Amino acid sequence: MNDFAVWLSTTRPSVFLQMHEVWMIPVIQSLHIIGIGVAVGSVLMLSLRVLGWAGMDQTVRETQLRFGPWLTGALCLLLATGGLLVLAEPVRELVTFSFWLKMACVAMLTALAVAFQVSVGRHEQRWEQTLVRHRAVRLVAVLVFIVLGGIILLGRLIAYDHIWGHLSPATRS
Amino acid sequence: MEISAWLKSLEGTGLAAGIRDSLTIFPILESVHVMALSVVFGTILIVDLRVLGIASARRPFARMSSELLRITWAAFAVAALTGASMFITNARVYASNTSFRVKMVLLVVAGLNMVLFHLTAGRSVARWDRAASAPGFGKVTATLSLALWIAVIFAGRVIGFTTTGAQARQAAPPSENFDDFLTGGADSGSPAARQPSSLSVRAIMAAMVDPSGDFLFESIADVADERGVTHKAPTTSQEWGAVRHHLQVLVDAQRLLIAPGLRAADPGDRSSNPEVENEPEQVQRLLDSEHPDFVRRAERLREAATLGLKAVDTHDRTALFAAITAIDKACESCHLHYWYPNDERAHQAAREEGGIIE
Numbered sequence: 001m002n003d004f005a006v007w008l009s010t011t012r013p014s015v016f017l018q019m020h021e022v023w024m025i026p027v028i029q030s031l032h033i034i035g036i037g038v039a040v041g042s043v044l045m046l047s048l049r050v051l052g053w054a055g056m057d058q059t060v061r062e063t064q065l066r067f068g069p070w071l072t073g074a075l076c077l078l079l080a081t082g083g084l085l086v087l088a089e090p091v092r093e094l095v096t097f098s099f100w101l102k103m104a105c106v107a108m109l110t111a112l113a114v115a116f117q118v119s120v121g122r123h124e125q126r127w128e129q130t131l132v133r134h135r136a137v138r139l140v141a142v143l144v145f146i147v148l149g150g151i152i153l154l155g156r157l158i159a160y161d162h163i164w165g166h167l168s169p170a171t172r173s
Numbered sequence: 174m175e176i177s178a179w180l181k182s183l184e185g186t187g188l189a190a191g192i193r194d195s196l197t198i199f200p201i202l203e204s205v206h207v208m209a210l211s212v213v214f215g216t217i218l219i220v221d222l223r224v225l226g227i228a229s230a231r232r233p234f235a236r237m238s239s240e241l242l243r244i245t246w247a248a249f250a251v252a253a254l255t256g257a258s259m260f261i262t263n264a265r266v267y268a269s270n271t272s273f274r275v276k277m278v279l280l281v282v283a284g285l286n287m288v289l290f291h292l293t294a295g296r297s298v299a300r301w302d303r304a305a306s307a308p309g310f311g312k313v314t315a316t317l318s319l320a321l322w323i324a325v326i327f328a329g330r331v332i333g334f335t336t337t338g339a340q341a342r343q344a345a346p347p348s349e350n351f352d353d354f355l356t357g358g359a360d361s362g363s364p365a366a367r368q369p370s371s372l373s374v375r376a377i378m379a380a381m382v383d384p385s386g387d388f389l390f391e392s393i394a395d396v397a398d399e400r401g402v403t404h405k406a407p408t409t410s411q412e413w414g415a416v417r418h419h420l421q422v423l424v425d426a427q428r429l430l431i432a433p434g435l436r437a438a439d440p441g442d443r444s445s446n447p448e449v450e451n452e453p454e455q456v457q458r459l460l461d462s463e464h465p466d467f468v469r470r471a472e473r474l475r476e477a478a479t480l481g482l483k484a485v486d487t488h489d490r491t492a493l494f495a496a497i498t499a500i501d502k503a504c505e506s507c508h509l510h511y512w513y514p515n516d517e518r519a520h521q522a523a524r525e526e527g528g529i530i531e
Contacts, residue, residue, distance in 0.1 A: 006447055022441060026334050030327040033207065034214070037326075041215020044244070054240045057232060066229055092454045152211065153204040160200040162462035 001094055001169070008090035017088035025088055032081040036152060038074035042067040043148055046116070047141040050132055060127045064120040071113055096161040097168045102154035105147050112144065180264035189261040196461070199259065206255040210329070212248035214322050216241045224294070224315035226306025233302050266336050273336075276328035283321040290314040334440065374430060374460070375438040375453070381426040385419035386504060389481070389497050392416050393490065406490045413485055416493070420481040423500065427475040431468045435460075449516035459511050467511070473503040 008014055017024055048054035049063040058066070086093045093099050120127050131137050161168040183189060192198045220238050222228040229237065260267050267273045294301070294311025301307055307315065392415075393406045407413045429435070437460055438453035451459070460467055481496035505523055513519055 009447060009452075018443065022334075026327070026331045030323075030330045033211065033326050033330065034323060036207070037211040037214035038218065039215075040208070040211040041219055044212065044215060045219065054244075055237075057236060070228070089454070091452050095455070149208050152208045153201070156204040156207060157200055160196070160461075162458055163197055163200065165462075168458075168462075 002091070005090040005094040008087065008094075011087075014087050014090060017084065021088055025085070028081050028084050028088070032078060032085065035074045035077035035081060038070055039078065040148060040152075042071040042074065043113075043144060046071070047145055050141040051138055052132060059124075060132060061120055061124045064117060068117045068120075072117075075110060075113070093158060095169050096158050097164045098154045098157040098161050102151055102158070105151045105154065109144065109147055109151065112140070176268075177265060180268050183261040183264040186261060188258070189264075192258060193262045199262065202255045202259050206252055206259065209248045209252035209255065210326070213245055213252055214326065216245045216248070217318060217322055220245075221315040221319050224290075224307045224311050226312075230305040231303075234307070235298050235302050263336070267332070270332055270336050272328045272331040276325055276332065279321055279325045279328060283318060283325065286314055286317050286321060290318070372429070373436040373438045373442075374456070375442060377426055377429050381422050381429075382504075385422040385426075386500065388419045389416065389423075389500060392419075393494050393497055406493070407488075413488060417482065417485045420478045420485065420496075423478040424475055424482070427471045427478070430471045433464070446513075449519075450513045451511065451515075456511050467507075470503065470507040470510070473506070474500060477503050 009018070045055055045067050046063060049056070049058065049060060055063055123131070157163060192202070219229065220241055223230070223232065223234055223237060290311060294307045294314065297308065301311075306312060391405075392412070407416050437456040442453045444450040444452050477496055477499035480499065481493055484490075484492035484496050505519075509516070509519060509523060
């Protein structure tokens with residue numbers, strides 16, 4: 001991975017980003033945080049609705065129709081800006097434990113978001129009547145939020161990978 | 174109390190010192206800050222889009238906003254607390270940072286904008302609660318609100334890119350010797366020139382260790398040229414004096430190098446030979462995670478240079494040669510570990526020359 005990261009850092013798009021990194025990186029990171037805001041807001045509304053703690057004037061389906069597309073859009077923005085950040089600083093990102101753990105969590109949450117949206121579309125009635133009372137579904141609604149917090153934490157920890165001690169490839173060399 | 178004295182006293186509190194001394198608390202505070210601000214921004218975005226009639230246009234505004242704004246305020250409290258905790262660790266640096274000041278002004282303006290909304294469209298909410306969007310002035314404040322919060326996020330992120338140099342300067346105030354070395358003595362150079370732009374391992378190497386090391390390696394050697402092999406070594410008192418000066422520079426450089434928090438390089442510095450060299454951020458990670466090891470290696474440089482100073486006192490060329498060889502090995506051993514660990518040829522050469530490899 002180190003070799004790949006070093007190679008990536010010598011490619012033209014990466015060099016371009018590095019040349020302009022003084023303003024590009026804060027701008028891309030800010031867009032990334034805005035994406036996080038949209039994603040967190042959407043997931044919060046969906047989870048609270050499933051749990052019955054907010055937005056009860058809307059059905060689960062209505063809530064999903066309102067926030068689902070925003071969540072998908074936010075994920076796209078996050079992938080695009082995240083990809084640019086990796087391209088701008090391949091070694092800083094790819095040679096860390098935090099980054100890969102974060103990617104695993106992102107993959108998990110994305111799969112869950114897709115499954116949820118498809119399921120609400122297909123089984124509208126079951127969601128309104130039974131699924132929202134299902135203990136496992138309610139547990140997932142809470143866990144999703146914890147994983148999302150974990151993703152944010154891991155994203156920030158990329159800059160502080162030494163916290164992981166020997167799990168971090170950066171401390172082995 | 175004067176503001177800067179107050180800021181300094183904030184930095185001196187036990188809480189600030191505790192956060193500074195820990196390797197984990199600051200990143201965790203930052204992460205919780207990002208979590209909280211994403212909730213603040215996410216919920217405000219939902220409310221503003223409702224006011225603008227762009228999303229949730231059919232939901233009654235009053236119920237929705239009262240539900241959401243409770244969450245917004247709770248998250249804002251967490252963001253403010255974590256923000257304040259980070260601020261006190263380096264209060265004077267943040268307070269003088271332009272991005273930080275801009276962010277604080279933007280937060281105040283966003284607050285005033287919110288008050289303005291409540292005094293205008295907020296008062297007539299009963300009339301447009303179920304309408305697709307708020308009346309004109311409400312839309313203006315909602316647009317302003319979105320623009321302001323996005324600007325707050327930008328300004329906040331820029332703080333992290335503009336304080337690093339200042340922090341390094343604070344962590345390791347330049348010694349008089351370093352000032353003199355850069356400016357050629359106290360009586361030359363403008364005050365501005367005397368202040369190095371920023372202090373980093375790379376800057377100290379370039380300004381002090383490299384030139385003095387090169388001078389020392391050249392000062393004593395077996396030279397093979399057209400006149401055959403000659404032994405080069407200091408002879409006059411002037412030459413011995415020059416050697417002493419450069420050895421002293423190395424001793425002083427070691428004191429600067431081991432300062433806690435010293436950055437590997439300036440932000441934006443890149444390796445000119447990334448195939449074998451570590452990039453500054455890799456060096457930084459090693460420095461952060463193995464600082465005691467780095468201190469030990471730097472100590473080796475100081476010991477070798479001190480041996481050299483003793484040799485100069487007795488004009489002992491053999492001892493001086495041994496000391497300069499030890500300086501060379503100290504430099505190389507540290508470079509092999511932090512700077513170019515992937516350089517196989519350098520490792521091979523060090524093994525052949527009996528260098529210190531660890």
